[in-house]
Amino acid sequence: MAIxxxxxxxxxxxxxxxxxxxxxxxxxxxxxxxxxLIMVVASFRYPGEFxxxxxxxxxPGEEETGLTLENYGYFFGDFIYAQIFLKSFGVAALTTxxxxxxxxxxxxxxxxxxxxxxxxxxxxxxxxxASNFLVRVYAWxxxxxxxxxxxxxxxxxxxxxxxxxxxxxLPLYTNLEKHDPVLLDAAQDLGANAWHRxxxxxFPMSLPGIFSGAALVFIPVLGxxxxxxxxxxxxxxxxxxxxxxxxxxxxxxxxGAMLSMILTLCVLAIAGFMTVLTRRGTRHA
Amino acid sequence: xxxxxxxxxxxxxxxxxAVNHVDFSVTTGEFFTLLGPSGCGKxxxxxxxxxxxxxxxxxxxxxxxxxxxxxxxKRPIHTVFQSYALFPHMTxxxxxxxxxxxxxxxxxxxxxxIRETLDLVALRDRAKRYPHELSGGQKQRVALAxxxxxxxxxxxxxxxxxxxxxxxxxxxxxxxxxxxxxxGVTFVFVTHAQEEALALxxxxxxxxxxxxxQLDEPDRIYGSPKNRFVADFIGNVNMHDATVEALDDTLxxxxxxxxxIKAPRxxxxxxxxxxSGAFIIRPEQVSIRAADEPSPDPNQFVGTxxxxxxxxxxTTYIVDLxxxxxxxxxxxxxxxxxxxxxxxxDPVRVSWKAEAGAFLDT
Numbered sequence: 001m002a003i004x005x006x007x008x009x010x011x012x013x014x015x016x017x018x019x020x021x022x023x024x025x026x027x028x029x030x031x032x033x034x035x036x037l038i039m040v041v042a043s044f045r046y047p048g049e050f051x052x053x054x055x056x057x058x059x060p061g062e063e064e065t066g067l068t069l070e071n072y073g074y075f076f077g078d079f080i081y082a083q084i085f086l087k088s089f090g091v092a093a094l095t096t097x098x099x100x101x102x103x104x105x106x107x108x109x110x111x112x113x114x115x116x117x118x119x120x121x122x123x124x125x126x127x128x129x130a131s132n133f134l135v136r137v138y139a140w141x142x143x144x145x146x147x148x149x150x151x152x153x154x155x156x157x158x159x160x161x162x163x164x165x166x167x168x169x170l171p172l173y174t175n176l177e178k179h180d181p182v183l184l185d186a187a188q189d190l191g192a193n194a195w196h197r198x199x200x201x202x203f204p205m206s207l208p209g210i211f212s213g214a215a216l217v218f219i220p221v222l223g224x225x226x227x228x229x230x231x232x233x234x235x236x237x238x239x240x241x242x243x244x245x246x247x248x249x250x251x252x253x254x255x256g257a258m259l260s261m262i263l264t265l266c267v268l269a270i271a272g273f274m275t276v277l278t279r280r281g282t283r284h285a
Numbered sequence: 286x287x288x289x290x291x292x293x294x295x296x297x298x299x300x301x302x303a304v305n306h307v308d309f310s311v312t313t314g315e316f317f318t319l320l321g322p323s324g325c326g327k328x329x330x331x332x333x334x335x336x337x338x339x340x341x342x343x344x345x346x347x348x349x350x351x352x353x354x355x356x357x358x359k360r361p362i363h364t365v366f367q368s369y370a371l372f373p374h375m376t377x378x379x380x381x382x383x384x385x386x387x388x389x390x391x392x393x394x395x396x397x398x399i400r401e402t403l404d405l406v407a408l409r410d411r412a413k414r415y416p417h418e419l420s421g422g423q424k425q426r427v428a429l430a431x432x433x434x435x436x437x438x439x440x441x442x443x444x445x446x447x448x449x450x451x452x453x454x455x456x457x458x459x460x461x462x463x464x465x466x467x468x469g470v471t472f473v474f475v476t477h478a479q480e481e482a483l484a485l486x487x488x489x490x491x492x493x494x495x496x497x498x499q500l501d502e503p504d505r506i507y508g509s510p511k512n513r514f515v516a517d518f519i520g521n522v523n524m525h526d527a528t529v530e531a532l533d534d535t536l537x538x539x540x541x542x543x544x545x546i547k548a549p550r551x552x553x554x555x556x557x558x559x560x561s562g563a564f565i566i567r568p569e570q571v572s573i574r575a576a577d578e579p580s581p582d583p584n585q586f587v588g589t590x591x592x593x594x595x596x597x598x599x600t601t602y603i604v605d606l607x608x609x610x611x612x613x614x615x616x617x618x619x620x621x622x623x624x625x626x627x628x629x630x631d632p633v634r635v636s637w638k639a640e641a642g643a644f645l646d647t
Contacts, residue, residue: 182368182370183370183372185337185357185364185370186366188337188356188357188358189335189362190363190387190432191358191387191388192383201372204374
């Protein structure tokens with residue numbers, strides 16, 4: 001009797017688990033996994049004569065059908081593409097670093113403010129999201145225009161930092177807010193001055209927050225095309241612009257798909273690396 | 286010379302006086318305890334000694350030097366926090382090394398001291414572990430080791446045993462006494478647990494409402510409490526309103542509605558006839574026997590057993606006296622096989638000697 005009851009409970013739990021997890025699973029399968037696979041395949045196909053993709057199946061009189069490594073050959077055949085990739089990584093890294101340096105004091109200030117004012121301060125940090133992203137980027141055109149700083153790498157970095165700063169502040173704040181203040185008392189009691197209290201206690205304990213903030217800034221910046229297009233010069237392309245141009249400009253889908261594939265692999269490699277670092281950081285927290 | 290001197294220290298928060306004109310001094314090698322209920326100001330006092338808070342008036346001196354302008358990190362005083370405050374991202378070894386690294390000691394010296402200290406607290410096999418991998422008792426020992434490793438002049442302990450279960454607490458008490466004796470560091474210990482204070486301390490300052498009610502050795506605190514608060518806070522006590530009826534070498538007291546009793550008269554106690562106060566006597570000083578058995582004691586009453594509390598080693602009887610007064614008497618269960626001697630409602634005779642108990646006028 002009791003066993004039947006427990007069994008039915010377990011069965012019921014299993015059923016409800018299935019019911020809850022199935023819809024998101026199907027959604028991701030349909031709208032994430034399948035398109036991704038289409039892109040993987042597209043990166044190995046020939047471009048169509050008038051854009052898009054050439055036929056996958058043999059067509060009489062046409063040679064460029066089926067699968068090919070040609071697109072990847074283009075990428076590795078000309079250093080210009082790797083250069084744009086490197087430049088994009090550089091911009092992403094610099095943006096992440098500037099965001100970190102700017103966000104840390106803000107996050108620390110919020111985390112050490114009285115509980116009552118914290119929510120308001122967090123709200124202020126995310127308030128820019130209330131207005132449209134493009135409107136905010138165009139606003140920078142108006143600000144930077146008179147100073148003759150528009151259409152430069154500098155303008156791109158400013159735009160990137162401005163848009164992504166909250167993504168660094170929030171995970172940092174979430175981490176810093178959990179630190180037990182008595183640890184700083186203990187450190188001071190044991191002879192640590194303000195400098196040591198920060199570098200030996202607060203900073204190492206905040207590493208998981210730094211890593212997740214860095215991931216949230218670095219990865220989107222890497223694929224960003226709107227900001228460089230609006231604030232950067234025409235000759236200051238990043239990977240995002242290249243991909244966008246391939247699909248919408250030259251309509252060379254296989255080439256764009258190949259660029260996306262390489263970018264995705266790079267991001268996955270970095271994300272994997274950061275996950276390992278974060279695990280190492282959080283293991284003892 | 287006194288190592289630590291606390292002179293006329295007061296601390297107010299808005300309209301609440303946390304510490305009210307407190308004076309005491311601690312000598313080198315002493316185990317000194319601040320004992321009191323929560324909110325009595327003992328932790329505020331400790332924070333001021335550590336340097337996390339400043340007195341509004343009065344001064345705190347270490348080795349005769351005012352600590353007013355010395356920040357916590359510069360004071361040769363370490364604290365063991367109630368929550369241990371171990372650094373979660375550091376191993377046991379790194380935690381213990383922290384004060385040595387901050388003092389910029391040579392790496393070789395640090396390694397040697399860590400080894401010694403780990404042995405001292407029997408945690409050598411836990412050196413590479415992180416705090417979250419340790420039990421409560423082990424965390425406690427790491428916190429102690431970290432506080433002691435570079436031999437501070439003074440170690441402050443803020444209810445360090447509060448988070449441990451009873452058995453472990455007793456074991457840690459014994460370890461703490463041994464540790465303090467072996468390394469000779471002066472301890473200032475804060476607790477609200479009176480048994481802990483009695484067991485550990487050389488001297489105890491009993492605090493209430495920001496003031497020191499009594500500062501004495503444990504046996505004096507327990508045996509000769511100065512006032513009702515101390516008598517009531519430390520251990521169990523029978524306390525009855527009393528009026529002085531006659532005095533010579535001893536006192537004759539009217540105990541509530543009970544007849545006169547004899548009580549000892551203390552040397553420097555100013556007493557007058559008609560003075561009212563309280564008569565106190567510890568339950569273990571009260572003898573209990575069957576009502577028909579005679580007692581040689583001058584103070585005796587017959588009553589009935591209202592309740593009893595069997596706690597293994599002893600049984601505490603609560604005896605109702607004829608006029609509504611109530612008295613606790615304690616009987617050791619030393620006789621094998623006899624858990625209790627009296628049942629509820631049994632008529633019993635309670636008695637005590639003329640020199641037992643005390644009259645308190647405050």
